[in-house]
Amino acid sequence: MARFVFITGGVVSSLGKGLASAALGSLLQARGFSVRLRKLDPYLNVDPGTMSPFEHGEVFVTDDGAETDLDLGHYERFTGVAARKTDSVSSGRIYSNVLEKERRGDYLGKTIQVIPHVTNEIKDFISIGEDEVDFMLCEIGGTVGDIEGLPFFEAIRQFAQDKPRGQCIFMHLTLLPWIGASGELKTKPTQHSVKELRSIGIAPDILVCRSDKPIPEKEREKIALFCNVRKEDVIAAPDLRSIYEAPLAYHREGLDQAVLDAFGIHPAPAPNLSIWEDVADRVFNPEGEVRVAIVGKYTQLEDAYKSIAEALTHGGMANRVRVKIEWIDAEIFEREDPAPHLERFHAILVPGGFGERGTEGKIKAVEFARTRKVPYLGICLGMQMAVIEAARNVAGMTTAGSEEFDHEAGEKRFEPVIFHLKEWIKDNETIARTVLDDKGGTMRLGEYDATLTEGSNVASVYGTRHIKERHRHRYEVDIKYREALEKVGLCFSGLSPDGRLPEIVEWKDHPWFIGVQFHPELKSKPFAPHPLFRDFIRAAKDTSRLV
Template identity: 45%
Template sequence: MDTKFVFVTGGVLSSVGKGIAAASIGMLFKARGYKVTAVKMDPYLNVDAGTMSPFQHGEVFVTEDGAETDLDLGHYERFLDENLSGKNNITSGKIYSHVIAKERKGDYLGSTVQVIPHVTDAIKESILYGAQGSDLAVVEIGGTVGDIESLPFLEAVRQLRRELGPNGSAVVHVTYVPILDTTQEAKTKPTQHSVKELRSIGLQPDAIILRSHLPLEEHVLEKTALFCDVPLDGVINSYDLHSVYEVPLLLEEKHLLQVLEQRLFGTSKEADISAWRNMVGMKTEKKLTIALVGKYVTLPDAYISVVEAIKHAAISKGAKVEVILISSDNLETASDSVLKETFDGIDGLVIPGGFGGRGIEGMIKVLQYARENKLPTLGICLGMQVMSIEFARNVLQLDGANSTEFDPATSYPVISLLPEQSQIENMGASMRLGAYPCTLIEGTKAQEMYKKPVVFERHRHRFEFNNLFKQKFEENGFIVSGIFEPKNLVEILELKDHPFFVGVQFHPEFKSRPMAPHPLFQGLIAQALERSAL
């Protein structure tokens, strides 16, 4: 069977939930027995998301093969329960780099290299490559219709739809419907203009998802269907819900998949979503509060996979969790009394990844408090490194201990670069990236949580624990419980005589799924529940 496509476009404004809609559509097709993949097309000229600021772009999601991608790939993996790869994220930077490299080699000799057909051909090739081996590919086009950067992608989709034939693809347009405060009236005019813009490019939507804060009345859907030339059963209202994991259930209830499946496959199967429905409806009588202390908390999307991983683990333990984001910058000069007041009532702590020296001293203060007050704590990547710095300074009494990332001249470089990383010139895609094996030490908390001898976890970092300090750490109770054997690199540290004080060099959040929570987050939540019960 040839691969079918659902192209998801956005209108009116960005960040209306296009990625969640795309992930939900893919999940519902998979629940009908189809082999599904997803592709994200990002119009920016960066080759990948790796060098972009978290304040602008949010989280960088890392795949098994080490690609630094858009955060929507995280949504796709969590909803589809499938591992994706670098081929599932296409950027203008990748496309133009490829086209220019071919031009320099002489592959276009004799031709004037242009957006059409050369750039659009490269985009179509990338879409088909990303969709290989699947019955259906959900392809999301980043940005909103009308953005100048998106035009080559939309034109490529128009051409590809023509080549695929009338039943080879469907277009789902996701737009925002504002509801006026003064009259409580829902306005469809922005959606009408957005669809008009889309149609001017040559794309007619087969379905429209109207995003709104509140449920829309039927006449709003009827008006949208009439003015946008879409059948009424193809106009779906997706309003704000308590959890993003409820979105597939809403789309199923509104019969969106029947419209799409009938068009693409000429049939309408039953979806097996009972397990998903049970997960969403799981009783959560116990309540927890987890603090996430990081550097980029002003944009919550910077930590979206971490927050979701905490939620997955809490659901699996029958708990409802509130994640409080705290800026480490604000705690740099915090007194003991301020720390006590800040973390009073907190059941667990996560220190996530990041780069650069800003806010590090605040993290050190928080970690000292957590270590001394037996607060269950998970340190991720940078978090594990700062755990090491705090322990070296305050337990081993190595005054000025630091990472060479923050203080190249430190006398006690407990975190430092590997020799090969010190030779790096280009910043992009040059870290330790993707899945590496971690061998777990028998009899440790880590081995007890994972219940297996070797695990594969995803990395995104340059700096490593300095093995010159390993013996002294272990003699004082901060033991190594996981290593990357080929280079004898420390992957996991855990503190003896503490309920849960675990630091990992990798990013476990990238492998957590709603119905398959990550063992480390489950361990954190289990200890947080014990603390909350005291």
Template identity: 50%
Template structure:
């Protein structure tokens, strides 16, 4: 590990040819490989859009909004960073053009530029460089990986490329490196891999004064050695620094596939971190390999329904999907997620729609579209004893369903959807009633949740008396009606102690009576709703306990009903599977 006085190393990851090549996964994978060698690593994302943050963007437009402990509403790539590294991200880990310009304008209004004409160069570029250095100034990291959104040549990305050029000069070549991810397409008609798109992308970077040190080639077919040499020759990069990024069966294979090509060794050499005293000579990936073995060798398959408003977009519930995958590996099973659009669910078809599932998760969301479908899904799971998990809005609709069908409050609703409801069991938080701005004004970030004794919640969290979880909401369980719900049998098993806000609800378990006492008529094997977002805290090395226990309950339900299926066979190419198998075998 580098000495405390050693300068922080800056790694920049850019993309070319097309978007969605996987810069975030490559960045997270490299971070995990460097971390495995004893280095302290973090990753930041620079997004070129003018929104100040991702908080006001529609999930169909942007995918999931990921929330950090300190309340930043960020790009979903930060979820990958945290899942791979296990290191918490912060406000400084995701910066947008809107945030950059907001900072520059605020300084201009405060007179910080001493009467100068404020321009992109130097003022905007200096603001970007300041954000690039902010994490280094903490002294907590040996390496900072910076992913730049978009592709080389985008107008929006030009200020970031100029900032990289300047910072590389100021920090010194030995302290900075540039990794460029490009596409090497295969033309079936010609039977050839084509390198020209990569060559043009690199030439674009060179025209901005940037020379990549490492090229990561995204491809569906292995790169022959002569193609690597050609790419290296025409892009001014050594052939060993041309890294093949084949499509993988799982994103969690990528660190091992990149390690097989000595990706991190090339980077360490470039940053002059190859001496034995600097880093561990061999990476410690034992826990990752163990996880991947469990992931790729499940003993069975269990099906759960994900009921939500945005299921048509594959990234809208990204952290939930990944949490299921990680919890499945922990339980030794493959979790098949059946996406259910809540708009389509009605009383007449809910049984058919959810038939065969061993668990129901009702997802977060905003607005009244699809709410009735979510309520029907909750009722179906509650009445049939199917494991149920509600997150944020999912917990709120579970409260509404209980109020209507158990507590006798037939007109129960949320004031978000029915402002004049006579039984507003869910209502806007008091401090939110005067808020007019939408961006960054919700209850965001980590808050304490005290867990009740003898509850399922405390059992799930291993007996802990209190935990911290991340929030993103404006509405809450109405304390004025809370006691009516409690009298009807709803258990409030998690509370925020400082504000007396409901954080977790659950139903009594069949064994809740104890000492032979009869079980409650409401007894349910696993019924939990949480106001917070546990999916934001799932990690490869530590899946969130709520997801782990929910999947375990779904497995138990499937086993009891004889519906635990055989796992599905891998679907990707044999070449990729063999590459992973070689790495696993070496361990």
């Protein structure tokens, strides 16, 4: 039966609970334990799938088709454990489940209340799969004191009470602000945060204190005294040069040992940190640098493309180079020539997105990459823009476009090379959708198979002809245009097993030009870079040598 670690946050948000949770998971793995990580989010959206990337950052997609918080990406990247639908839940999902049960009459006419019905639903969620792993790490979103988070805090308090003594511990992440005028780290915000946590019945076993300065021994002792934890359980979390230094940094601070001590695990198995030592060496000792332009729609918030940025870093690790990313708003190219902006880059990436804004700029970026022979990777919408660019500028279909941007397709005012997918096969079942369906959870989501063309560039990159990748989209390239586009050199080098849905396109006469309908960045890890990103950066590295 699993031991549970509940990770909470205080003082301010965005302190790095997700990263701390992921790093702890990797350290427990390094000691030979199996782990699973979960995220409990207090917001009322059923999932983040319908949220703007400016509002919430990227949506991470699991193999089984869940749209989840980006922290699950951290969990996967640091532990290699594939997340599942049961690893992410929100208040919206919890309340939706409770109300569905009430409508069915499952509560036998009782008055439905937060306690016990909502808290029981949360506890049931936490318990899923508890017999499968040694440790279950559950991160509670937001900060202690948030009104929307109270049911979750009450649920984990009850959960710890329900379990045998010693099976659950609480880890609380807080901020130690540095006051420049007095030259001091202030512990009072941490003390108040712990006081708030204790007032709702939760006493932290371990405190993780974020600070941009080392914690003096005197302050560490003060925190331990006033927050009622051992001094050894006050863990410093200083700012790091790279997030991939986190497992080693937390190990040096004794986080994994503190957790094992809290559970009474003696003697603790010795950790094998060789994987993370190699990762750190590749991050901090590059042998060159490549510059990659990401031409996108949500460039004002880097978290909107978090997994892409990390996957590019992983590709750099594999090639022993530092990847310098520059974010370029695609709309700029709708007003200006892209050449002055893109000439200084060794590679260009156009990521996914929704809606028409910026698409003409992305098409111009694609044209620049194709005609100037610059390595290009198009992801999801980035692949569709590559197909439209080829249809317009090479195949002579000057009115080529997408049903996503022009709903007059039925009147044939443009050539819809990209169409709204209304039916597809998932696990031998037919799934049907219409444009009138709800937005949330109705896309082609999760892991699907694809078959690669023998002898194609992408088959060489993967080293196999059969792959599984994660999808998140509702528009597809229309297979009926395949013949016309392949005649001018755009190869459809990856298809769904039934041959109906194009998954990958590439230019035969280009050094490196690949567009994929799926999201390869979601499967990349620092110790196992995704083949596409590894080879994309290799191509960028080769380009840099020619400049």
